[in-house]
Amino acid sequence: MHSALFEYINEKTTIDRKKFDEFAHYFKFANLKKKELLLKQGQICDKLFFVNSGCLRLYHLNEEGKELTRYFAFEGKFGTDLTSFITSEPAKDNIQAIEKSEILFVNKKDFQHLKINEPSINAVYMDILEMAYITSVKRIYNFQGEDTLKRLKWLMAYQPRILSRLPNKIIASYLGITPYTLSRLKSKL
Amino acid sequence: MHSALFEYINEKTTIDRKKFDEFAHYFKFANLKKKELLLKQGQICDKLFFVNSGCLRLYHLNEEGKELTRYFAFEGKFGTDLTSFITSEPAKDNIQAIEKSEILFVNKKDFQHLKINEPSINAVYMDILEMAYITSVKRIYNFQGEDTLKRLKWLMAYQPRILSRLPNKIIASYLGITPYTLSRLKSKL
DNA sequence: CGAGGCCTTGACCGCGGTCAATGCCCGTGG
DNA sequence: CCACGGGCATTGACCGCGGTCAAGGCCTCG
Numbered sequence: 001m002h003s004a005l006f007e008y009i010n011e012k013t014t015i016d017r018k019k020f021d022e023f024a025h026y027f028k029f030a031n032l033k034k035k036e037l038l039l040k041q042g043q044i045c046d047k048l049f050f051v052n053s054g055c056l057r058l059y060h061l062n063e064e065g066k067e068l069t070r071y072f073a074f075e076g077k078f079g080t081d082l083t084s085f086i087t088s089e090p091a092k093d094n095i096q097a098i099e100k101s102e103i104l105f106v107n108k109k110d111f112q113h114l115k116i117n118e119p120s121i122n123a124v125y126m127d128i129l130e131m132a133y134i135t136s137v138k139r140i141y142n143f144q145g146e147d148t149l150k151r152l153k154w155l156m157a158y159q160p161r162i163l164s165r166l167p168n169k170i171i172a173s174y175l176g177i178t179p180y181t182l183s184r185l186k187s188k189l
Numbered sequence: 190m191h192s193a194l195f196e197y198i199n200e201k202t203t204i205d206r207k208k209f210d211e212f213a214h215y216f217k218f219a220n221l222k223k224k225e226l227l228l229k230q231g232q233i234c235d236k237l238f239f240v241n242s243g244c245l246r247l248y249h250l251n252e253e254g255k256e257l258t259r260y261f262a263f264e265g266k267f268g269t270d271l272t273s274f275i276t277s278e279p280a281k282d283n284i285q286a287i288e289k290s291e292i293l294f295v296n297k298k299d300f301q302h303l304k305i306n307e308p309s310i311n312a313v314y315m316d317i318l319e320m321a322y323i324t325s326v327k328r329i330y331n332f333q334g335e336d337t338l339k340r341l342k343w344l345m346a347y348q349p350r351i352l353s354r355l356p357n358k359i360i361a362s363y364l365g366i367t368p369y370t371l372s373r374l375k376s377k378l
Numbered sequence: 379c380g381a382g383g384c385c386t387t388g389a390c391c392g393c394g395g396t397c398a399a400t401g402c403c404c405g406t407g408g
Numbered sequence: 409c410c411a412c413g414g415g416c417a418t419t420g421a422c423c424g425c426g427g428t429c430a431a432g433g434c435c436t437c438g
Binding site for chain 4: 382387392
């Protein structure tokens, strides 16, 4: 149940299984139905989620009611509204299981305790932050001054899983375009 | 010369001046002329920069030769191509002093040494990362599905310094629009 | 005082959004 | 197991935002 998490941590830093088993119980298990919501925008996000199987997405509704997807977390990855987790301010995003999913989750309090007492967890948090930052910056490059066709091609090149696995409606909201435009782009290939 | 840096660190964590003075020499001083380049895109960024006075910007040229600004670092802030600093891959951005500036800079090697041996520096790095992440995510919200007028209004509300201090050409490249459009937007108020 | 860069404005145009219609797929219940 | 309904994908017609290009005025700096 916790082995994917162990592998994740063991990849980022060095930890033996015995040590891991001592604190693994802080990470609780949950089963999610398709489309189940883990967090609503406006709530404070005080948990980290680790995806065992399935897929989470972060999205929000803007003023016009348009749905905008910001991030996907697939199996073997962490996902959360990090901004809210860091600042304890209301989250801008909803967190939703796109597919039937199995996850582990940990409280912010427990996690901070671990961060101080377990060097491996501190290293993992640093890594989560660094990767989250790098991913965000890539998206900025992609949005700033690139047309929709380039954005789609970038997605094809670097995140093909998203294209093959998720419905067009959600892909479009991730690219910041309408499903109509995405459909036309794909026909141009 | 190092007092602004001391204040920065002292704000994020607790440190006494004596301790600070022991390692402050790792942060070297430099004087920059207006428009001077600190880093060219394609080089590996192995330094952190702290702005004592003036202003740095990060920007790159895309395939069509259009200039896109990603970030500004004003006095009292750190600025660097964090992605390249973290991964040691070639930087996507140029780093340039927009105005005559005074900065401190520290090598990645020295900084990593400090990060391990000085808890305050470790805390500062964590804070730099968290703030950089949060700032990036805000820009994503702003680019994804918002029109140019909203982007400008957001800038007026949250980063008025940029508007009052920097030339329109650079502001436009930060917003991902042309100077022509920015000019028209401003006339609409 | 001259030259070059920046800001502004007008004319034009094309990309991408909106709206409507159609067809397809898939899940659900009889 | 089949029939139905609703959501998703596609496509056409239309339009408006924002980009491009050209021209003119102003300010700055050499």
